Amino acid sequence: MTSASAPAKKTVKKTSDAKTSSKKSTTPKNTAAAKPASIQFSAKVIDPVKHATNALVVAAYEGLKLSPSASSIDAADAHQLTALLKREGFQGKAGQSILLLNPQGIAAERLLILGFGGLKDGSVSVENYRRAVQKISEALKPTPSSDVTIALGEITVTDQDINWQARQIAENLGQLEYRADSLKSKPAEISLQLKKVVLGTAKDQVPNATKGLILGQAIAKGVNLARNLGDLPGNICTPTYLAEQAKLLAKGQAKLSVDVLEEKQMKELGMGSFLSVAAGSEQPAKLIVLEYKGGNKKDAPVALVGKGITFDTGGISLKPGPAMDEMKYDMCGAASVLGSFRTLVELQLPINVVGVIATTENMPSGAATKPGDIVTSMAGLTIEILNTDAEGRLVLCDALTYTERFKPKAVVDIATLTGACVIALGNHATGLFSNNDDLAKSLLKAGEESADRAWQLPLWDDYQKQLDSNFADIANIGGREAGSVTAACFLSRFAKKFAWAHLDIAGTAWRSGGAKGATGRPVPLLVQYLLNQA
Numbered sequence: 001m002t003s004a005s006a007p008a009k010k011t012v013k014k015t016s017d018a019k020t021s022s023k024k025s026t027t028p029k030n031t032a033a034a035k036p037a038s039i040q041f042s043a044k045v046i047d048p049v050k051h052a053t054n055a056l057v058v059a060a061y062e063g064l065k066l067s068p069s070a071s072s073i074d075a076a077d078a079h080q081l082t083a084l085l086k087r088e089g090f091q092g093k094a095g096q097s098i099l100l101l102n103p104q105g106i107a108a109e110r111l112l113i114l115g116f117g118g119l120k121d122g123s124v125s126v127e128n129y130r131r132a133v134q135k136i137s138e139a140l141k142p143t144p145s146s147d148v149t150i151a152l153g154e155i156t157v158t159d160q161d162i163n164w165q166a167r168q169i170a171e172n173l174g175q176l177e178y179r180a181d182s183l184k185s186k187p188a189e190i191s192l193q194l195k196k197v198v199l200g201t202a203k204d205q206v207p208n209a210t211k212g213l214i215l216g217q218a219i220a221k222g223v224n225l226a227r228n229l230g231d232l233p234g235n236i237c238t239p240t241y242l243a244e245q246a247k248l249l250a251k252g253q254a255k256l257s258v259d260v261l262e263e264k265q266m267k268e269l270g271m272g273s274f275l276s277v278a279a280g281s282e283q284p285a286k287l288i289v290l291e292y293k294g295g296n297k298k299d300a301p302v303a304l305v306g307k308g309i310t311f312d313t314g315g316i317s318l319k320p321g322p323a324m325d326e327m328k329y330d331m332c333g334a335a336s337v338l339g340s341f342r343t344l345v346e347l348q349l350p351i352n353v354v355g356v357i358a359t360t361e362n363m364p365s366g367a368a369t370k371p372g373d374i375v376t377s378m379a380g381l382t383i384e385i386l387n388t389d390a391e392g393r394l395v396l397c398d399a400l401t402y403t404e405r406f407k408p409k410a411v412v413d414i415a416t417l418t419g420a421c422v423i424a425l426g427n428h429a430t431g432l433f434s435n436n437d438d439l440a441k442s443l444l445k446a447g448e449e450s451a452d453r454a455w456q457l458p459l460w461d462d463y464q465k466q467l468d469s470n471f472a473d474i475a476n477i478g479g480r481e482a483g484s485v486t487a488a489c490f491l492s493r494f495a496k497k498f499a500w501a502h503l504d505i506a507g508t509a510w511r512s513g514g515a516k517g518a519t520g521r522p523v524p525l526l527v528q529y530l531l532n533q534a
C-alpha cells in the first residue's frame with residue numbers, strides 16, 4: 001500500500017504555465033478579473049415626468065392598473081400611454097414588459113413598463129417582483145443606455161421592505177458588471193453599458209433603500225467573481241491561478257489573510273487522498289486557506305470548503321468526449337467560496353469565516369492513480385480508489401480533516417460532486433446533505449430567502465454499506481444507485497468532529513447548451529447564511 005501516496009513527479013519545473021514558461025505565452029489574458037467595471041447605485045426622490053435619464057422603469061399591475069409614477073406619465077401625455085398599452089395587448093401580467101422609445105411628455109429617452117401581476121391587499125408577490133426585476137436587464141440589453149432610473153420604490157411587496165426591494169435590483173443589475181466575452185479578440189457588441197442606476201423612492205425610504213443597494217451590489221460582486229472563475233478555461237484557471245486570485249482578494253484587507261499550502265506541505269500532513277488525484281497532473285495542486293476575522297476573537301468560525309478541480313478528465317477512468325469541456329466548471333465549489341469571501345470583504349461582516357479550497361486537475365498520465373490503488377487519507381482511513389473519476393470526494397475528505405484545526409461551529413462544503421445530482425434535481429435545486437438538522441434548516445432557509453434554493457436528500461446509515469471495500473477501510477464509489485447519497489456518505493466519514501453540510505452544485509453551478517455559462521450559485525445562498533449568522 002502506498003502511504004501519503006503521490007508517486008514521485010517528473011522533474012518538469014511546474015509553473016502556472018508549465019510547458020511554455022520559457023517561450024512567449026500564447027494563453028490569452030483574462031481582462032474581466034483585471035478591471036471589473038463598477039455600476040454606481042443610488043436611491044433618491046425623483047419626478048418621473050421631469051427626470052432626465054436614458055431609460056425610466058415604471059410598474060403596472062394586472063388589469064392594466066398603473067403605478068403612481070406610470071399614472072403621472074400617462075397624465076402628462078394626455079392618456080396616450082394607456083391607449084398605447086391597450087393597443088399592444090399589455091395587461092400588466094407578471095413577466096410582461098414593453099419598451100417605448102422616445103416617449104412623449106416626459107424627459108426620459110426611453111420608458112420601460114414592467115408587469116408585476118395581480119395585487120393582493122395592495123401588494124405584489126415576492127416571485128412576481130423578482131420576475132419583473134429580472135426583465136429590466138433583458139429589456140434594456142439592446143439599448144445603449146448607460147444611465148437607468150427605476151421608479152419602483154412605490155411598490156409594496158408582501159412581507160418585504162424597501163431594503164429587500166433595493167437589494168433585488170442591485171443584485172440583478174449588478175451582474176451586468178460581469179461580461180463573459182473577455183477572451184474574444186473583439187468584445188461582442190452589446191449596447192447596454194450601465195454606469196449609473198437610480199432607484200426612485202420616497203424621502204424616508206432613502207436610507208434603507210441605500211443599504212439594500214449596497215448589499216445587493218456586494219452579492220453581485222461575489223456572484224460575478226464566481227461566474228468569471230467558472231467560465232475561465234482550464235488552461236488559464238489552474239490551481240496556481242486560483243491561489244493568485246485568493247491572494248488578490250486579501251490584498252489590502254486587514255480582516256482577510258490567505259495561506260497557500262504546496263504539495264510538499266500536504267505530503268507532510270499526510271494528505272494521501274488529495275495528492276492521489278494530483279498525481280497525474282503537471283500543474284501543482286494547492287490547498288488555499290482563507291481566514292476572515294470580522295467577529296470576536298473567541299467566536300468559532302464558519303468554514304466553507306470548496307472543491308476546486310480546475311479540469312476533471314476523469315483521470316485513468318477517463319470521461320467520454322461529448323461535453324467534456326464543461327468539466328472546466330469542476331472548480332465552481334472553490335469559485336463560490338472565493339465569491340462569498342469577495343462579498344464578505346465588501347460588506348466587512350462582523351463574523352469569523354474560514355475558507356479551505358482543495359484545488360488540482362484530475363488528469364491521466366503514467367504517474368496517475370489507477371483504479372484499484374489504495375491510499376491513506378489525512379484522517380488515517382485507507383481508501384480503495386475503484387474509479388479515478390470519483391475524485392471530488394478524495395480531495396474534499398482531506399480538506400475536511402484539515403478544517404478540524406479551526407474548531408469551526410459549522411462546516412459547509414460546496415462541490416460539483418455527482419452527475420447523479422443533476423439527474424435527481426435538475427438545475428433548479430442544489431442537493432443538500434447534513435449530519436446536523438439545525439444547520440440543514442438554516443441553509444434551506446437561506447436558500448429560500450436568496451432565491452438560490454437547496455433541497456435536502458437523505459444521509460441515512462442504510463446507504464453507508466455501499467462503500468464497503470474488501471481491501472481498504474472504504475471504497476471511493478458506492479455503485480450506480482443513489483450516487484449523490486453515497487458520495488455524501490463518503491464525505492460524512494470525514495466530518496464526524498463538527499456540524500457539517502454538503503452542497504452538491506453539479507446541476508446549479510452552470511448552464512449548458514446555447515446559454516452555457518457559470519451561474520455564480522450558490523454564492524447568494526452562502527452569503528445569506530453568513531448574513532443570518534452575523
Ligand code: BES
Pocket residue numbers: 312314330387389390391392416417418419420422477478483506507
Ligand atoms: N465532476 C464530476 C461530477 C459531474 C459530472 C458534475 C457531470 C456535473 C456534470 C465528478 O467528479 C464525477 O465525475 N463524478 C462521477 C462519480 C462516479 C464515478 C461515481 C459521476 O457523477 O459520474
Ligand code: MN
Pocket residue numbers: 312314388389390391392
Ligand atoms: Mn470526476
Ligand code: ZN
Pocket residue numbers: 309312330389391392416417
Ligand atoms: Zn469532478
